[in-house]
Amino acid sequence: MPWSPFASNLYKQYYVDFYGFGYDQSTDDYLLVTMSSQDDYNWAPLPCLELFSLRANAWKQIKDTQFTYTRPIGNEHPTTGFLFNGAIHWFAYCCELRRDVIVAFDLMEKKLFNIHLPGDFHRELNQFGLWVFGEFLSLWAVYYFDGHNDDICNHRLEIWVMKEYKVDSPWTKILVHSFDDISHKYFFPICSTKSGDIIGRYEFTLAKCDNKGQLLEYHSYFNDQRGCEVALYTESLLSLPDNEQAWEDD
Structure with a gap:
């Protein structure tokens, strides 16, 4: 993949804040999207929104964005986008509105739009996330109640859904789970099953809980102190080989 001609001219001034990968079904094309900001010592940094087309093997700059976005306060690393309904979503700070929002890039229309967070939603970055x-x-968020002793920790998971996907749709809080069976306080949801069970991780363990927060099963998958990440795989661009095929290829 070639370097962006825009980034190569501006790399000393621009910093990539957001990136994501998605599929534009209207053109049968896969797109890499990046959004950068320029620190020009003003309160609103200048934006640079770009996309790379795998079909055209070329970069394109999207101009005339309505708002300016930066990483939310406290986030020092570029943010990976969450793909849903043909758009890539990020948590971001909107400079003009002076508040955190969810900003989404529509892959077909090639434009940005805002989705506001619930009115009573106030969390630190490592305590909430987007999922389906x-x-x-x-939108999920985790509360921690550990009092004066971290060994005795109760935590609660709250879940909001947007039942009608559009800019002005309200969020509805549908579930509040208390996880008393999970001994470690850092539990992060990954996905939900058709029956409403929640699969998540804490430390190096995958856990499944029912819709009342009761632990159903768990499995330790890693014990390296350097850490690792867990991601949900959805078959789209490339199918992963099964065990038999991988063995034959070796």
């Missing part, structure tokens, strides 16, 4: 719950765009 059932068939809806969903």
Whole structure:
């Protein structure tokens, strides 16, 4: 993949804040999207929105963005986008609105739009995220109540869904789970099953809980102190080989 001609001219001034990968079904094309900001010592950094087309093997700059976005306060690393309903979503700070929002890039229309967070939603970055719950765009957040002793920790998972996917649709809080069976407080949801069970991770363990927060099963998958990440795989661009095929290829 070639370097962006825009980034190569501006790399000393621009910093990539957001990136994501998705599919434009209208053109049968896969797109890499990046959004960067320029620190020009003003309160609103200048934006640079770009996309790379795998079909055209070329970069394109999207101009005339309505708002300016930066990483939310406290986030020092570029943010990976969440793909849903033909758009890539990020948590971002909107400079003009002076508040955190969800900003989405529509892969077909090639434009940005804002989705506001719930009015009572105030969390630190490592305590919430976007996912799909059932068939809806969903927002999860975790509360921690550990008092004066970290060994005794109760934590609660709250889930909001957007039942009608559009800019002005309200969020509906549908579930509040208390996880008393999970001994470690850092539990992060990954996906939900058709029956409403929640699969998540804590430390190096995958866990499945029912819709009342009761632990159903768990499995340790890693014990390296350097850490690792867990991601949900959805078959799209490239199919992963099964065990038999991988063995034959070796």
